Amino acid sequence: MSGWNSIPELGALVGEEIRLRGWVDRRRSSGRIGFIQLRESGATVQLVISRKEVDEASWEALQSATQESTVAVTGTAVADPRSPGGVEIHVSSLALVHGADGYPITPKEHGAAFLMDHRHLWLRSSRQRAVLRIRSEVCQAIHDFHRERGYYLVDSPILTPAACEGTSTLFETPYFDHGNAYLSQSGQLYLEPAAAALGKVYCFGPTFRAEKSKTRRHLMEFWMVEPEAAFLDFKGLTELAEDFVVYLAGRVLEHCAEPLKLLERDTSRLEAIRKPFPRLRYAEAIDLLRGQGSAIEFGDDFGAPEETSIAEAFDRPVMVTHYPTSLKAFYMQPDPDDPTLALALDVIAPEGCGEIIGGSQRIHDHDLLLSRLKEHDLPIEAFQWYLDIRRYGTFEHSGFGMGVERFVAWMAGVPHLRETIPYPRTMDRIYP
RNA sequence: UCCUCGGUAGCUCAACGGUAGAGCGUUCGGCUGUUAACCGAAAUGUUGGGGGUUCGAAUCCCUCCCGAGGAGCCA
Known part of the structure; x- marks a missing residue:
């Protein structure tokens, strides 16, 4: 040694x-x-x-x-x-x-802009160290959860040829003689084929959104974990999401006592993360909001204030399901009892953290998927490989994506996502 | 892209029409148990840029730049 x-x-x-x-x-x-x-x-x-x-x-x-x-x-x-x-x-x-001369971060207060300019040094501060330790534990627990349940890690590409869900703004980069490539905003579409190969799979890596979002809940580059499982129905998906959140929170409580204490996190809020999570159909969530005096109408999507209102009505994370198909992505399976609704799932975390998980059962019928692609004006040629999954032994399957930074922010009780990733990429900042 | 607030010492802020200030940091001195140690002294400013109003502007007005918070979108 x-x-x-x-x-x-x-x-x-x-x-x-x-x-x-x-x-x-x-x-x-x-x-x-x-x-x-x-x-x-x-x-x-x-x-x-x-x-x-x-x-x-x-x-x-x-x-x-x-x-x-x-x-x-x-x-x-x-x-x-x-x-x-x-x-x-x-x-x-x-x-x-x-001997260090003139270290810029002093024991007294600093503003966010100053600290962000010195992010490479800010990492040394006790609070930042605590958050990074929680993040490290969460990432390890993500792998352990999947391994214990027989999921295989399958890496999705970061450079992709086209928009995954169509409309979102993507980062673009030249790609030799093939025009432009785009930085991945989700690994899901590449994971579905892998589910036919290995059954239960997940990917975990950085994703990129070029939306001009300027809030404490958004980053241009963030990490997402996405499980996808063959023959997993919608009910099974909600149970998977619930087990996942409970498992991760348990690991943080078990292994991060010291950082949580340093952050003065109220751990009773984390101990309350137990099964079952309340399940609320979209229509019920609308009723709940209107009962609270909101002017929201059926068919409107939830904004951050609505999510907070819904979350505050319960003492633990809330699952909202059965959204109108018009609010959701093209690949989501319609509810057999009411095809105007999608078998979609969002998990909303309490304490103002907002949506941490979004997922769905996927359309497994070839013709239905094809018509949805057309309805969404997506280029059919680019999705032939994705349609192949429905041509050669199609199968019921479901999956979700969880934003790691939002989850870490919730665990650590930090209000801004920029403190939950070592080097945050925000709209107006790419230094250091 | 839109809305709101802000930009004064290295940092965090005060002064809000009449000589530019404090705390922290820095430098020097003191102190044998400190916990963001404490005590004493010193140095540090084109008040974001440009234009205007005024006897006089950090302060009021216009404009540009930069930052923070929020909205939309989403994880």
Whole structure:
């Protein structure tokens, strides 16, 4: 091994000699004693440097160890209730590896624009570290959930030849002699064929929307996980979505106690995420909203205020189903009991987080799909491969997509999506 | 694209027609248990750009630029 210790293992090393390398998160001094809050492996530990216990070079290093300087330290791990974290390092020698000059992010407040300009440094802040740890756990849990249920990971392409759902604005890029390629806004259409190959599949990767959205709930580049399963009917889909959300929230509660505490997240709200989620047909949701005084009418889509109103009527995530087909994508299966309705599902998270999941049973009948493509004015030639899935052994299938950043924002209790992804891409910003 | 609010020191903000200020950060000094440490001192400004009103504009008006929040769209 390298001979260097890491902060997370210190609890088991009390009384032993420790060597650490890391960054100066904070420094305080008081005459002949100094304190450095050292950051390493995403955690921090307090170093105690007493003038009479260290040589002159170490004492000089303390004077030069400005915020975010890199230091290397040798000392003894000591349990002390006065230390944040309970364990601190009594330093025997301290060396400056690199002195940082004029680190821009200070312990006081900063505005959003300033922090976004310094996103590469902002990541070091305790709050950002906490959110990133939750994101990491969510991503791992997404893979584990699918693996445990026999789903295979199938990567969808990012460069695609045409619009997936038609109307959304896509990012465009030249593609040799084939005109323009577009950055994927969903992996779903590529996943449906894979469901015929492997049965239960999912994709998980970045997606791109060139909509000029300028709100805290939108990013130009975001990560989406999309399961798709052969022979999964609509009822099975709602149960899958419910299990998925419960599983992910459980994993965050189980493994992210420390970041949640740092974020002062009210975990009782997360513990309330239990089955069954209320299921509300679109028509019932309209009635609910009108009962609250909304002027919304049957056939209108929900905006952010409507979603919030619906979510606030319940103590856990809400599933809204059976939307009018006119509000939904061309590939959604009509309800056999009322073909004007789609077997579509949205999951709305509480606390103003809005829609986190959108999904449906897919049309498996070739002729119906063809007529829907025509109704939506989509170029039939470009969808021949997609129609093939209905030509060669068609099958009932369903799937959904979940926006990872919205889910992380909900778990972490952060209001703005830009804090839930390492390098957010927003309408007016692509730096750093 | 539309609506609302904003742009003053490195950062966060105050001054709202009459000499440009504070806290934090920085630099220097003090302090043996600090927790965004504390105490003392110092340095730091073409008040976003341009035009106008006025004896006088950071302040009022016009315009452009930039930022934040929201709408639509969606995850």
